Amino acid sequence: MHLAYPAVLAALLFCTGLYGVLARRNAILVLMSVELMLNAVNLNLVAFDVWLRDTLHSGQALTLFTIAIAAAEIGIGLAIVLAVYRNRGSSDVDRLRDTAETDAAEALPDDESGTEDQATAAAGKAKKAEATA
Amino acid sequence: MTLAATAAHSAHSAYSVLAAQPANPAHSGFLSPTGIEIAFVLVGIATLGAALVTVTTKQLVHAALWLVVALGGLAVEYLLLTAEFIAWVQVLIYVGSVVVLLLFGLMLTKAPIGRSPDADSGNRWAALAVAAASAGALVWVVVDAFRTTWIGLDGPAQGSTEVTGSFLFRHWVLPFEALSVLLLAALVGAIVLSRKRGKEQS
Numbered sequence: 001m002h003l004a005y006p007a008v009l010a011a012l013l014f015c016t017g018l019y020g021v022l023a024r025r026n027a028i029l030v031l032m033s034v035e036l037m038l039n040a041v042n043l044n045l046v047a048f049d050v051w052l053r054d055t056l057h058s059g060q061a062l063t064l065f066t067i068a069i070a071a072a073e074i075g076i077g078l079a080i081v082l083a084v085y086r087n088r089g090s091s092d093v094d095r096l097r098d099t100a101e102t103d104a105a106e107a108l109p110d111d112e113s114g115t116e117d118q119a120t121a122a123a124g125k126a127k128k129a130e131a132t133a
Numbered sequence: 134m135t136l137a138a139t140a141a142h143s144a145h146s147a148y149s150v151l152a153a154q155p156a157n158p159a160h161s162g163f164l165s166p167t168g169i170e171i172a173f174v175l176v177g178i179a180t181l182g183a184a185l186v187t188v189t190t191k192q193l194v195h196a197a198l199w200l201v202v203a204l205g206g207l208a209v210e211y212l213l214l215t216a217e218f219i220a221w222v223q224v225l226i227y228v229g230s231v232v233v234l235l236l237f238g239l240m241l242t243k244a245p246i247g248r249s250p251d252a253d254s255g256n257r258w259a260a261l262a263v264a265a266a267s268a269g270a271l272v273w274v275v276v277d278a279f280r281t282t283w284i285g286l287d288g289p290a291q292g293s294t295e296v297t298g299s300f301l302f303r304h305w306v307l308p309f310e311a312l313s314v315l316l317l318a319a320l321v322g323a324i325v326l327s328r329k330r331g332k333e334q335s
Contacts, residue, residue: 001170003282006214007275009177013184013203015268020188022260023253028238029193032200035231036184039207042223046216050291051284057300060292061308063219064301067226068312072319074231078238079326085242094254 006047013040027081027091031074038070169286173213180206191252193244197235204228214284216292 013036020033042063049059085091166174183202190196204227211220290296301309 001167001173001214001284001286003279003284004276005170005173005177006210006284007279008272009173009181009210011271011275012181012268013207015264015271016181016184016188018267019260019264022263023257024188025251025254026193026244028235028242028244029188029196029252031238032196032235033188035200035227036187036203039204039227042219043207043210046211046214046219046292047284050214050216050286051282053285053291055300056304057291057296060216060219060297061301061305063216064222064297065308065312067219067222068316071226071231072316074234075319075323076326078234079323081238082241083326091242092251 003047003051006043010040010044010047013037013043025092025094027084027093028078030093031077031081034077035070035074038066042066169213173210176206176209176213180210191248191250192246193239193249193252194236194246197232197239200235201228201232204232211292214292215286215290217290218292218294218297 017033017036017040020036021030024030024033045059045063045066049057049063052059081091084096088096180203183199183206187196187199187203190199204223208220208223208228211217211223
């Protein structure tokens, strides 16, 4: 098999995942795109391991390790997303701007919906004011 | 040595040196693909299409289900590359557990079932530009670098269960054990993160 086929497929899958990470708003969809990127890397590792035929089989061993680490990563990531959802009532990544340094964060409570969100945003503003004072 | 033999030898020099096997003339055609290459390309097109639907659909649950198609297609690609054990690990871990975890996450965050118009953020055109530019650069570099490189898929399978167990428990035992510690740490961390806040304060 020509090596370009799996390499090109892995590159295209990686860029598809890159588009998903940059363009998606829901945090769980971002995690799905990260999974696509990890799988593209896995395909590259397997293809180059089969091509090189080394005795250690580094590529396939690293692929197995990557799969296990991806499973751990998705568990931790979903736990973080659920904690954020429980505190904020939303899992949209572009609404989590409490640590933003720009002035756009100051005007953010206009498009927030819940009272808890406004309370946390106001607390964040107060903290920021204390920090800057 | 004839001219054709010289050309064939030079075309297969990288393959012959690294694979330490005689070059197979059946693999020498870029525009006359073998059966396994045709199967790889067809499954690859299906995988890429499923991945594109995953990152562009506006129905969140459908995105997770199309991710199953993409990951299963990748498992078939592993099988075509004779990495059998990794293919079945892919089916078990990704299709079996990761997608189920993602569906649970969608359910617990009360994701809308129907079409949600705000699934994409405002910077999707910038994201499309970045992804297209990186795809073009990567594909160009990869095709230019590996134009005369062939994978030898003949002979015994490179990733059968016997071979995988042999190299994993002969050369990679220590990273394997460290990985089990990491999985335990991730388990404890996920439990701690997903506990109720009230129990910590009481």
